[in-house]
Amino acid sequence: MHLSWTGGPLRGTAQLPASKSEANRALILQALAGGGTLGNLSDANDTQLMMRLLAAAPSTTDLSAEDAGTVMRFLTAYLAVTDWRGRLTGTARMQERPIAVLVDALRQAGASINYLNNEGYPPLEIAGFTAAANVTEPTALSVRGDISSQYISALLMVGPYLPGGLRLTLTGHIGSRPYINMTVALMQRFGADYSAAGDVLTVRPNAYRPTDYSVESDWSAASYWYSFVALAPAGSEITLPGLRRESLQGDQAIARMMTLLGVETTFLPEAVHLRQVQLPQQAETPTLDFTDCPDLAQTVAVVAAALGRPVEMTGLESLRIKETDRIAALQTELAKFGGDLRDLGEGHFRAESTGFVVDNQSVATYHDHRMAMAFAPLAMRGPLTIEAPNVVRKSYPQFWKELAKSGFTVSEAD
Numbered sequence: 001m002h003l004s005w006t007g008g009p010l011r012g013t014a015q016l017p018a019s020k021s022e023a024n025r026a027l028i029l030q031a032l033a034g035g036g037t038l039g040n041l042s043d044a045n046d047t048q049l050m051m052r053l054l055a056a057a058p059s060t061t062d063l064s065a066e067d068a069g070t071v072m073r074f075l076t077a078y079l080a081v082t083d084w085r086g087r088l089t090g091t092a093r094m095q096e097r098p099i100a101v102l103v104d105a106l107r108q109a110g111a112s113i114n115y116l117n118n119e120g121y122p123p124l125e126i127a128g129f130t131a132a133a134n135v136t137e138p139t140a141l142s143v144r145g146d147i148s149s150q151y152i153s154a155l156l157m158v159g160p161y162l163p164g165g166l167r168l169t170l171t172g173h174i175g176s177r178p179y180i181n182m183t184v185a186l187m188q189r190f191g192a193d194y195s196a197a198g199d200v201l202t203v204r205p206n207a208y209r210p211t212d213y214s215v216e217s218d219w220s221a222a223s224y225w226y227s228f229v230a231l232a233p234a235g236s237e238i239t240l241p242g243l244r245r246e247s248l249q250g251d252q253a254i255a256r257m258m259t260l261l262g263v264e265t266t267f268l269p270e271a272v273h274l275r276q277v278q279l280p281q282q283a284e285t286p287t288l289d290f291t292d293c294p295d296l297a298q299t300v301a302v303v304a305a306a307l308g309r310p311v312e313m314t315g316l317e318s319l320r321i322k323e324t325d326r327i328a329a330l331q332t333e334l335a336k337f338g339g340d341l342r343d344l345g346e347g348h349f350r351a352e353s354t355g356f357v358v359d360n361q362s363v364a365t366y367h368d369h370r371m372a373m374a375f376a377p378l379a380m381r382g383p384l385t386i387e388a389p390n391v392v393r394k395s396y397p398q399f400w401k402e403l404a405k406s407g408f409t410v411s412e413a414d
């Protein structure tokens with residue numbers, strides 16, 4: 001996609017998709033509850049795919065979670081405990097994203113699951129569930145939290161349907177914790193009986209009840225609008241409907257992070273308003289920790305480099321096993337502009353630049369929606385091309401349309 005900005009400040013309103021994280025949890029909970037109405041489900045492929053696969057599962061033995069981590073992990077747990085039999089696969093990249101922690105835990109709980117290719121990775125053969133007889137105690141499982149929180153969310157959601165319920169002990173360093181909290185909050189809305197003592201989480205064996213829920217707009221998608229405002233001419237502002245101050249999404253952290261990069265957030269009833277302000281005085285390089293919000297890392301790295309406002313970044317461990325190796329992808333693509341994500345060792349990186357120039361570069365996107373959306377805001381500083389623009393369909397299919405509506409010249413690359 002060729003992108004260029006026509007000049008002048010950015011103004012107006014941009015529509016966001018609904019959160020795919022909230023939606024994909026609500027869809028699993030709805031399926032287990034056997035009813036209830038979900039509002040504001042997005043047209044994002046990850047959400048549409050989850051809906052399609054849940055509807056198809058009872059009469060289908062071969063399902064593909066494509067490139068959607070939540071679909072792969074949540075469905076594995078759902079299909080295992082509902083005694084489904086068949087094969088669950090995904091894209092070539094999904095077959096490189098680990099799932100052993102979840103499969104080991106589900107096997108311990110009574111599920112029969114085999115690896116069809118490589119041990120520890122999809123595709124999986126799911127072959128039924130044998131519950132232990134006469135259970136009075138909850139099923140006790142222990143999982144590490146440092147690879148993906150999606151395993152923990154998957155187990156928690158099926159917890160009420162395990163023999164005696166679930167007692168889940170989280171071990172090690174826990175990444176993406178707000179996503180676990182989101183899972184618990186939604187489970188409770190659907191009637192789960194949940195309690196926690198530190199990192200020992202207990203879910204009692206009572207079924208979910210049909211519940212109506214309206215999904216909030218997606219804060220991860222909002223993060224790209226923060227980038228547009230940060231890089232736009234002075235006086236730029238934008239309104240983003242459907243975002244709440246009381247959010248279940250940890251990626252609301254973008255509002256705090258972007259104060260360092262010159263964007264001020266005002267919460268309105270059911271919307272936020274972003275306004276460009278002067279960059280704050282900065283005596284030393286700030287450090288931002290992305291352990292809780294890994295999906296914001298690309299957004300912040302690109303803007304920091306483009307503004308020539310270095311930021312030290314920690315908590316990036318999980319970035320190497322997402323839709324692509326996001327560390328390598330950022331390093332390669334930032335280098336085209338004079339930027340870098342320098343590895344300082346011991347888990348520290350520094351987003352920085354020497355003379356950042358945007359002048360008709362072409363950005364590769366590595367089958368990763370966030371590479372496309374994190375680099376698109378550079379068009380505020382000069383014309384550029386985003387390759388394979390359709391990757392945005394994973395979470396924000398209307399992204400390019402919203403840019404065109406906001407005043408960008410957007411045209412298909414040859």
Ligand SMILES: O=C(O)C1=C[C@@H](OP(=O)(O)O)[C@@H](O)[C@H](O)C1
Nearest residue numbers: 021070148149150176179295318
């Ligand atoms: O549970 C979720 O909805 C998600 C959890 C995070 O993954 P990890 O837990 O693997 O970090 C996040 O990166 C992903 O986009 C969505």
Ligand SMILES: C=C(OP(=O)(O)O)C(=O)O
Nearest residue numbers: 067068069070295322323
């Ligand atoms: C990592 C992501 O998604 P998932 O793990 O659900 O594929 C993402 O959307 O950035």
